[in-house]
Amino acid sequence: xxxxxxxxxxxxxxxxxxxxxxxxxxxxxxxxxxxxxxxxxxxxxxxxxxxxxxxxxxxxxxxxxxxxxxxxxxxxxxxxxxxxxxxxxxxxxxxxxxxxxxxxxxxxxxxxxxxxxxxxxxxxxxxxxxxxxxxxxxxxxxxxxxxxxxxxxxxxxxxxxxxxxxxxxxxxxxxxxxxxxxxxxxxxxxxxxxxxxxxxxxxxxxxxxxxxxxxxxxxxxxxxxxxxxxxxxxxxxxxxxxxxxxxxxxxxxxxxxxxxxxxxxxxxxxxxxxxxxxxxxxxxxxxxxxxxxxxxxxxxxxxxxxxxxxxxxxxxxxxxxxxxxxxxxxxxxxxxxxxxxxxxxxxxxxxxxxxxxxxxxxxxxxxxxxxxxxxxxxxxxxxxxxxxxxxxxxxxxxxxxxxxxxxxxxxxxxxxxxxxxxxxxxxxxxxxxxxxxxxxxxxxxxxxxxxxxxxxxxxxxxxxxxxxxxxxxxxxxxxxxx
Amino acid sequence: xxxxxxxxxxxxxxxxxxxxxxxxxxxxxxxxxxxxxxxxxxxxxxxxxxxxxxxxxxxxxxxxxxxxxxxxxxxxxxxxxxxxxxxxxxxxxx
Ligand SMILES: [Zn+2]
Numbered sequence: 001x002x003x004x005x006x007x008x009x010x011x012x013x014x015x016x017x018x019x020x021x022x023x024x025x026x027x028x029x030x031x032x033x034x035x036x037x038x039x040x041x042x043x044x045x046x047x048x049x050x051x052x053x054x055x056x057x058x059x060x061x062x063x064x065x066x067x068x069x070x071x072x073x074x075x076x077x078x079x080x081x082x083x084x085x086x087x088x089x090x091x092x093x094x095x096x097x098x099x100x101x102x103x104x105x106x107x108x109x110x111x112x113x114x115x116x117x118x119x120x121x122x123x124x125x126x127x128x129x130x131x132x133x134x135x136x137x138x139x140x141x142x143x144x145x146x147x148x149x150x151x152x153x154x155x156x157x158x159x160x161x162x163x164x165x166x167x168x169x170x171x172x173x174x175x176x177x178x179x180x181x182x183x184x185x186x187x188x189x190x191x192x193x194x195x196x197x198x199x200x201x202x203x204x205x206x207x208x209x210x211x212x213x214x215x216x217x218x219x220x221x222x223x224x225x226x227x228x229x230x231x232x233x234x235x236x237x238x239x240x241x242x243x244x245x246x247x248x249x250x251x252x253x254x255x256x257x258x259x260x261x262x263x264x265x266x267x268x269x270x271x272x273x274x275x276x277x278x279x280x281x282x283x284x285x286x287x288x289x290x291x292x293x294x295x296x297x298x299x300x301x302x303x304x305x306x307x308x309x310x311x312x313x314x315x316x317x318x319x320x321x322x323x324x325x326x327x328x329x330x331x332x333x334x335x336x337x338x339x340x341x342x343x344x345x346x347x348x349x350x351x352x353x354x355x356x357x358x359x360x361x362x363x364x365x366x367x368x369x370x371x372x373x374x375x376x377x378x379x380x381x382x383x384x385x386x387x388x389x390x391x392x393x394x395x396x397x398x399x400x401x402x403x404x405x406x407x408x409x410x411x412x413x414x415x416x417x418x419x420x421x422x423x424x425x426x427x428x429x430x431x432x433x434x435x436x437x438x439x440x441x442x443x444x445x446x447x448x449x450x451x452x453x454x455x456x457x458x459x460x461x462x463x464x465x466x467x468x469x470x471x472x473x474x475x476x477x478x479x480x481x482x
Numbered sequence: 483x484x485x486x487x488x489x490x491x492x493x494x495x496x497x498x499x500x501x502x503x504x505x506x507x508x509x510x511x512x513x514x515x516x517x518x519x520x521x522x523x524x525x526x527x528x529x530x531x532x533x534x535x536x537x538x539x540x541x542x543x544x545x546x547x548x549x550x551x552x553x554x555x556x557x558x559x560x561x562x563x564x565x566x567x568x569x570x571x572x573x574x575x576x
Contacts, residue, residue, distance in 0.1 A: 023547045024547050024548065024549045025545075025547050025548060025549040025550070029552075030545070030548060030549060030550040030552075031549065031550075031551075031552060032549035032551070033549070034549070038567075038568050039567065039568045039569040039570075040555055040558070040559060040568050040569065040570065041555060041568065042551075043552065043554075043555060043558060044552030044554055044558075045552070045554065045558070048558055050558075056544070056545040057544050057545060058544065058545050058547050059544035059545060059546060059547060060546075060547035061547070062544065086496075088498045090570075090572045133569065134574070144573070144574050145564075145566075145571050145572060145573060145574050146571075146572050146573070146574055147566055147567075147569035147570065147571060147572075148569060148570040148571075148572055149569055149570075150570070274492075274496055276496065279533075
């Protein structure tokens with residue numbers, strides 16, 4: 001919430017998150033779910049809504065829904081059902097969407113967002129609608145038509161409905177981030193918000209402490225973390241202004257506009273929400289064996305929050321570091337692999353969230369787009385640990401080479417002469433030389449200026465091109481300056 | 483149970499139908515006749531009977547997740563009232 005806003009009202013938020021399941025084919029037909037094909041390339045009479053066709057439920061979609069439900073602590077209903085939700089829009093060829101209304105596959109879960117637990121009311125399966133392109137948008141002159149692409153029609157979604165347990169824009173964003181992580185970890189959804197694999201509707205109401213909950217508005221089309229927070233901030237301002245003036249909030253659906261950051265009314269709820277649900281007669285009830293649920297539970301991977309806790313307990317990395325690494329599954333896998341190759345946890349973690357993350361940010365790359373393998377990083381870290389190379393040399397001369405070219409570490413060190421000098425005698429000679437050629441500084445040191453020691457370290461490092469082990473140099477200086 | 487005129491108008495609106503006054507009268511009568519007929523069924527005591535959702539009792543198997551190209555894109559586009567490229571063309575939506 002923007003700081004200039006007076007927090008006179010409590011804000012109550014519930015989220016409906018639509019996640020596209022990672023199936024190869026659609027929910028009720030065998031058409032591909034591949035993104036980015038030419039319009040209507042992935043269509044057939046079933047998803048085009050031809051009369052007389054029969055939908056047949058995708059087995060994998062059910063499996064994914066069960067996995068997501070279990071990962072979010074839900075009870076799985078062994079007998080759920082599909083219903084028809086009826087409304088007219090050209091992106092919905094059948095005139096109804098097949099969804100689950102009063103008997104969803106998952107109920108009563110929860111998701112922790114750090115400071116609190118958000119209850120999940122339900123998760124149901126449903127088919128997506130197609131896509132409408134408003135031809136006018138791309139043309140200078142007003143257009144009199146829209147274009148319909150049904151590639152996305154009937155791709156499988158789960159809708160995850162939270163209880164209204166969220167009380168700020170920040171919490172809402174955290175909730176969606178945590179939810180997205182769980183879906184990515186369990187590999188049921190690719191989490192790609194730009195391609196619309198994860199979309200959000202936000203229900204918001206305001207009230208004053210001690211008063212009953214206010215009337216809510218449902219904000220649609222909120223499809224990025226930034227939009228979630230902007231839409232909520234805008235709605236807070238809009239609703240609080242109406243309430244301040246003694247007005248009433250209308251229960252309605254509003255559309256969020258990315259460009260202006262505003263929401264505007266789509267239609268009043270009364271009318272639009274008469275979806276006349278009834279059980280889908282073309283599909284059987286969804287019956288699941290308890291064994292499938294048990295097996296799915298057994299097969300659940302380590303979830304983000306479990307992983308984070310384990311990193312803190314097992315590897316003694318701090319919470320921020322554990323959070324950063326587990327935020328991204330690829331990074332977490334990489335980290336674990338580096339450890340399995342003999343690197344120390346804290347060192348590996350600091351390198352990954354430090355110099356490596358900086359490089360990735362700067363070059364807008366992900367780890368797997370670089371040449372750095374877990375083996376290479378582990379090898380470098382082990383050499384630092386052994387004292388063969390220094391941390392600074394690794395940062396300045398090695399890590400970028402590994403990221404960009406995947407060069408073998410040992411060869412790199414040899415070719416560039418990067419190894420630390422391990423011959424104590426040789427370093428001692430250099431330290432003595434530095435002391436002998438700088439009598440003035442020696443005088444200052446002896447009269448109590450301890451800081452001048454840094455000058456000597458610097459001189460030694462300069463003469464050795466940074467290849468003298470700092471601890472050894474310090475030790476020798478202590479001895480020879482006496 | 484019977485439907486009044488207002489309800490018939492609302493249902494027509496939800497079904498995207500534009501009805502004349504005469505049609506509203508006609509369909510009010512038709513719909514009420516159908517509802518009256520269905521009402522007779524409700525006299526039966528169905529306590530303890532599982533609701534039957536559909537008449538299908540075959541094909542309990544779910545479908546394996548395998549993508550197959552229907553190969554029908556061109557044919558289906560030809561059935562559309564209008565198209566542009568491979569997209570279906572409809573009147574301008576909002
Ligand atoms: Zn299809």
